[in-house]
Amino acid sequence: MNSPLRYLQGLALALRLAEGAPRAMVYRLFYFVEAVVVARRMKQMGSSHLHVHFGSEVATVALLVKQVAPVTLSLSIHGSDEFYDAPGYHLTRKIEEADFIFCISHYTASQLMRLSGCEHWGKITVSPLGVDVRMFSPATAARDHKALNVLCVGRLDGAKGIHLLLRAVARLQGDMGQLRLTLVGDGEERASLLAFADSLGVGDRVEFAGAVNQDNILPYYQRADVFCLPSFAEGVPVVLMEAMAMEIPCVASRITGIPELIEDGKDGVLFTAADVDSLTAALRRLLEAPELRKAIGKAARQKVVAHYNREINFNALGCHFEANLDALESAHGIEEQTEWAPGRYV
Structure with missing residues (x-):
């Protein structure tokens, strides 16, 4: 130089x-x-x-x-x-x-x-x-089936589409009395999401867990029956790989690189981005069918072990x-x- x-x-x-x-x-x-x-x-x-x-x-x-x-x-x-x-x-x-x-x-x-x-x-x-497929491995303890737990992990910002997920939960609550949603992450949309959840009448069903570091994330995955990422923009989300590795069936937007990770109906369920009807139907499909959740979860881990190790x-x-x-x-x-x-x- x-x-x-x-x-x-x-x-x-x-x-x-x-x-x-x-x-x-x-x-x-x-x-x-x-x-x-x-x-x-x-x-x-x-x-x-x-x-x-x-x-x-x-x-x-x-x-x-x-x-x-x-x-x-x-x-x-x-x-x-x-x-x-x-x-x-x-x-x-x-x-x-x-x-x-x-x-x-x-x-x-x-x-x-x-x-x-x-x-x-x-x-x-x-x-x-x-992802580390040894760290993110299926939960050994049975999940609590008194409630159906949907998990979303991601920053609380406009690109994640979480307002849409709250709408879907509001639509499903009448049919699924024990349905709960956990949001792990923080961001500028937190206050808006809290208010929106209350306005939809689902505030008591939604846990805002805040930011959680990698050392403490596993218990949230272990309690989940379904993982949902309703994003409007993504690359190929690592959180989807983590959930799939733990045999949690995933619902995700059919956008960008996500269809390379998830084959719809085989190792996950894809829905049309920004379409609350499509999202609600995708969640309902899994939440109402425990055997389907199990089959998709196992196929999801196989996909990650084979291609995203x-x-x-x-x-x-x-x-x-x-x-x-x-x-x-x-x-x-x-x-x-x-x-x-x-x-x-x-």
């Missing part, structure tokens, strides 16, 4: 990314400073490759790092937030500049393909996430990562890597 020209090029790129907006320009200047700090730290560590998760502003800093230093760059894209403002996040530019990219689903890969020329598609590898998927990701790094070193030549390469990547 001895070339003043690289600094000037990085600064120029930061200003161009602001597209003339004063506030954006201030942020991009901060990102440029961050990029210089990261580049210097990488040089101290002897690392020549930078990997970042998400295509949002953290990847903007990484884009500038690549401009100011002789490093290579890779991304892990989860979605779906980046896709709603792809121009604002300069996602196409990031795809073009990245040396290789991992996507957590085929849906995510399709969105990157939509935003880039086909000459960049070869950079993309689909590498699913996973964290240990297996992370090992596969590591192999893909090393193969890509080896290919980059071969293509770029070892001679330009010597000052930066001992640690390979950060």
Whole structure:
């Protein structure tokens, strides 16, 4: 990083990314400073490759790092937030500049393909996430069947569709006197959801558990008869994988990458997003049929063990990562890597 020209090029790129907006320009200047700090730290560590998760502003800093230093760059894209403002996040530019990219689903890969020329598609590898299938294993104690417990785990925000779930519970309460809903998570919609539950007459059926860390989440899953995620936007939710691994039948929106995880009617039940009739019917289908819940729960765990096992998927990701790094070193030549390469990547 001895070339003043690289600094000037990085600064120029930061200003161009602001597209003339004063506030954006201030942020991009901060990102440029961050990029210089990261580049210097990488040089101290002897690392020549930078990997970042998400295509949002953290990847903007990484884009500038690549401009100011002789490093290579890779991304892990989860979605779906980046896709709603792809121009604002300069996602196409990031795809073009990245040396290789991992996507957590085929849906995510399709969105990157939509935003880039086909000459960049070869950079993309689909590498699913996973969960610890030993930690998230079926409950050994029988569930309390005096009540039917629906569980939802997620941030209480507008994208999760929880107001819709409350409407569905209100519709079902007359037929299912012991129905209860537990919401694990916190967020800006909490007050609105509390008021909405009371207005629907289901306030006494809904437990707002608040934020729960990973060490304390298992008891909530163990008490659940059905897991529901009525989201309007998602990537491939890890909470669905956790519930499935514990043989809890899941109801989820038919959106984005979720149908890659859940095959409707086999290892879960999908419903039409934003359709309270469809959601209510999906919940009723499972809540009224204990044998169906059991069969779908067992199939769900089999799916996760086979395709979303964290240990297996992370090992596969590591192999893909090393193969890509080896290919980059071969293509770029070892001679330009010597000052930066001992640690390979950060």
